[in-house]
Each structure stands twice: as structure tokens, then as C-alpha cells.
Amino acid sequence: MEIEPNGIAQWAWSDGDREVVVDRRMTVDKPTAAFLKAVGHAEAIGEVKVKASKDERAKMAAPESDADSLKKLHAAALDGSWHVGNHEAFLVFARDTIADIDRDLSIEGDEALDDDGRASAEAVRATLEHGSRVSAEYLKLRADGLDHEHAVRAAAGLPETTDDEAADAQTAHARAVARKD
Amino acid sequence: MASIVAADLVPLHAATQSDVDGSAVGGAIDPLRRPVFTQMTANSALEVVSSAAGDTTQTATVRCRKADGTIVSQTVTLNGTTAVALSTNGTVERILKVELSASATGTVTVRNTAAGTTWGTIPPGERGFSAIFREGSSSTSGTVTYYAKFFWKNTNGTNALLGASVSESADPTGLVDHGLETSVGGSNTAANRQTAPGTTTAFASTAVTLSTATGTADLGSGLAIGVWLRLSLATNNAAIRSTYTSQIAGSTT
Numbered sequence: 001m002e003i004e005p006n007g008i009a010q011w012a013w014s015d016g017d018r019e020v021v022v023d024r025r026m027t028v029d030k031p032t033a034a035f036l037k038a039v040g041h042a043e044a045i046g047e048v049k050v051k052a053s054k055d056e057r058a059k060m061a062a063p064e065s066d067a068d069s070l071k072k073l074h075a076a077a078l079d080g081s082w083h084v085g086n087h088e089a090f091l092v093f094a095r096d097t098i099a100d101i102d103r104d105l106s107i108e109g110d111e112a113l114d115d116d117g118r119a120s121a122e123a124v125r126a127t128l129e130h131g132s133r134v135s136a137e138y139l140k141l142r143a144d145g146l147d148h149e150h151a152v153r154a155a156a157g158l159p160e161t162t163d164d165e166a167a168d169a170q171t172a173h174a175r176a177v178a179r180k181d
Numbered sequence: 182m183a184s185i186v187a188a189d190l191v192p193l194h195a196a197t198q199s200d201v202d203g204s205a206v207g208g209a210i211d212p213l214r215r216p217v218f219t220q221m222t223a224n225s226a227l228e229v230v231s232s233a234a235g236d237t238t239q240t241a242t243v244r245c246r247k248a249d250g251t252i253v254s255q256t257v258t259l260n261g262t263t264a265v266a267l268s269t270n271g272t273v274e275r276i277l278k279v280e281l282s283a284s285a286t287g288t289v290t291v292r293n294t295a296a297g298t299t300w301g302t303i304p305p306g307e308r309g310f311s312a313i314f315r316e317g318s319s320s321t322s323g324t325v326t327y328y329a330k331f332f333w334k335n336t337n338g339t340n341a342l343l344g345a346s347v348s349e350s351a352d353p354t355g356l357v358d359h360g361l362e363t364s365v366g367g368s369n370t371a372a373n374r375q376t377a378p379g380t381t382t383a384f385a386s387t388a389v390t391l392s393t394a395t396g397t398a399d400l401g402s403g404l405a406i407g408v409w410l411r412l413s414l415a416t417n418n419a420a421i422r423s424t425y426t427s428q429i430a431g432s433t434t
Contacts, residue, residue, distance in 0.1 A: 009251035012269035064283035073306030085304025090188035096219035131187025173338030176403030
């Protein structure tokens with residue numbers, strides 16, 4: 001097959017034992033099945049341009065369709081695993097945003113925030129810190145074995161709910177997560 | 182149903198992002214991919230790892246910019262809870278895009294090698310994340326303006342975000358402002374990333390309420406509002422590695 005990077009300096013594939021670095025138009029003789037699978041994915045998202053034989057094309061895997069991923073997303077929200085990942089993602093977002101805010105608050109002189117800007121930044125910071133405490137507590141409760149709905153209520157300091165109401169709420173939450181329109 | 186918590190308000194990409202000039206951008210919401218607004222704070226080599234041992238069939242493609250400005254990309258196969266180093270990408274300066282070939286069962290984390298700082302995660306079921314503005318450049322002959330769209334989505338199963346408003350919480354460069362689409366769940370596009378989209382509120386750095394933009398004050402359960410960002414580069418603007426952070430606020434029962 002002939003392969004070249006698509007508008008970038010280099011695309012590489014490795015599986016721990018072998019490595020292929022594509023930094024110019026090149027010919028790959030006898031590409032392995034694992035390499036062809038990865039090339040299929042890389043081509044689909046625009047990292048490389050490929051000229052391949054019919055046999056090679058047949059082994060180049062297409063990425064999972066978004067429709068199939070959406071079904072998995074809904075299932076992950078239903079079983080609660082998405083919520084764990086979402087709270088983890090929120091903690092990264094909050095950490096970085098708080099760091100940005102702290103940097104802005106530390107600026108002195110002419111570039112310093114005015115009183116309104118400082119108050120606004122500090123309010124956002126407080127909200128993110130609270131959200132982070134809730135998410136951290138949620139993740140701890142989930143790690144301890146509590147289901148999603150009970151954990152989010154406990155973490156947020158909300159009244160408890162029945163198991164049936166929790167199950168219904170989690171179903172509704174899963175629908176909201178996977179909704180596209 | 183529990184009140185809305187901060188993590189229920191999720192930023193998500195629009196269907197069509199663009200790394201190149203000349204292609205349409207925007208569209209409907211992409212529930213599988215998130216924008217990230219902040220960047221690595223220091224150059225480092227990276228690794229990718231899942232929280233689920235069974236995630237061994239998916240590949241992860243990580244596209245980065247190196248300190249010399251070149252763009253490199255590496256595709257590796259996940260190895261469950263064993264981290265896979267992106268050793269051929271080597272030390273990189275910023276992460277542009279991470280994409281999985283298929284959803285994972287666990288949370289996939291991109292972080293500095295040796296279990297260092299985490300820069301982004303992909304929750305189970307989702308497919309990736311990428312910088313909101315990437316691979317653009319200023320011009321020697323005039324200003325350059327880029328547009329990018331994302332959505333704020335209320336993923337709470339029951340409650341609406343009451344009196345919702347979108348504002349910026351950090352814009353260190355001062356080069357980014359925003360406009361909201363005029364309908365919830367809108368699928369507007371722009372002809373390309375340097376052409377202004379139609380049907381948004383006027384671009385500004387100040388907060389925009391949902392009521393002002395759409396006539397509806399509340400962002401209902403499962404609904405999303407499109408937010409267009411505008412990056413205005415001056416002639417010969419220096420290269421930028423910076424952040425921009427949007428926020429959505431409101432109240433909840």
C-alpha cells in the first residue's frame with residue numbers, strides 16, 4: 001500500500017512490538033492486519049491518505065458508526081458508568097478553569113481585574129469548587145458501591161429517594177444524555 | 182430527580198468541526214465528542230489508558246503539536262488498564278484532538294507519561310475530545326477571524342436549568358467572544374470557519390441569557406444551546422497557546 005501523512009508532519013502506528021512512522025509518501029509492503037486496521041481508522045479521521053489494493057481495503061477497519069456509539073452512550077448512562085466518567089471529566093474541567101481564574105486574579109497593575117471582574121471571577125471559582133466537592137464525593141460513593149441516583153443525591157446533600165424513583169430517574173437521565181435534538 | 186449539579190451541564194462539540202479553511206463548520210450537536218478549552222501547561226510526552234480491563238480492541242489517535250510547530254499524530258491500541266505510551270509522538274506542546282475508533286467501556290484518560298497530569302478524559306460511550314480552535318494562523322496582510330461552534334447541554338434527566346445564561350469565565354487572550362444561536366438545539370452552520378454564521382445573537386464578551394437569544398428562559402432536560410465562538414486575530418498575531426472558558430449558569434429546583 002501507499003500511504004502519506006495528510007497535511008501533518010507525521011502519523012505513526014505502534015503496537016508495542018512494532019512501529020511504522022509515516023512522514024512522507026511511502027510504500028508499506030505486506031502490511032499486517034493490525035496495521036491495516038489502524039490505517040483504516042486513521043484514514044477515516046483524516047490523518048493519512050492511502051492507496052490500497054482491494055484485499056488491503058477489505059482489512060482496513062472503519063471506525064464504529066456514531067449511531068452505534070450513541071447506543072453505547074445511552075447504555076453507559078443507564079448503567080451509571082457514563083456518570084462516573086462525566087464527573088471525572090468535570091473535575092478536570094474545574095481544575096483547569098480554577099487555575100485560569102487564579103491566574104487572572106493574581107494579575108496586578110493595569111491589567112488587573114476591576115472590582116466587578118474580580119467579584120465575578122471569585123463567584124465562578126466558588127461555584128466550581130462546590131461542584132468539584134460534589135463530584136469528588138459522588139465518585140467516592142460510587143466507588144463504595146452506591147448506585148448513581150442515590151450517590152448524586154447524597155453528594156449534593158439532597159433528600160433520599162426510593163429505589164424505584166431512583167431507577168426511573170436514571171432512565172430519564174440516560175435519555176437526556178443520549179438525546180441529539 | 183436530583184437537582185441539577187454542575188457536572189450535569191456538559192459542553193459538547195457541534196457535528197462538524199474544521200481543522201482546515203474552506204470546509205463548513207457547525208451543525209447539530211455531537212453527543213459523542215467534547216471541546217476542551219484548556220491546554221497542557223508544560224511540554225511532555227503522553228500516554229493513554231482506560232479504566233476498564235476489557236478495552237483492548239479500540240484504537241486511540243492522538244494528534245498534537247510539537248514545540249517546533251509541527252503536527253504529529255499517533256494511533257495506538259488501548260491495552261485496558263495498562264497505559265500505552267505515545268512514544269513516537271514524543272514530547273509535545275499541546276493536544277489538538279483525541280479520537281477513539283469505537284466507544285470504550287471505561288473512561289479513557291490522556292495524561293502525561295508515568296501516570297502524570299491528566300489533560301482530558303473520554304467518558305464511557307463517548308468518542309473523543311479536541312481543542313475548540315486549532316490549526317489556524319494569523320495573516321501578514323490583515324486580520325483573520327475564526328468561528329467555532331459548541332453546545333452547552335443540560336443532561337439532567339428531569340430538571341430544567343432555570344433562567345439560563347452563557348458567559349465567559351476566562352479569556353486570557355482577550356481575543357474570543359461569543360454569540361448564542363436563536364433557537365435551542367439549533368443546527369446552523371457557517372460556510373467555513375472564517376465566515377460568520379447566521380442567526381446568532383451579536384458577538385460580545387458579556388453574558389447572554391437564553392431568554393434574550395431564544396425567547397425561552399429555561400434550558401430543559403436533555404436540551405442544548407448552540408454557542409458560537411469568534412477568535413479575532415490581528416495582523417501578524419503571535420502564535421497562541423492559551424485557554425478560553427465558557428460557562429452556563431442558572432438555577433434549579
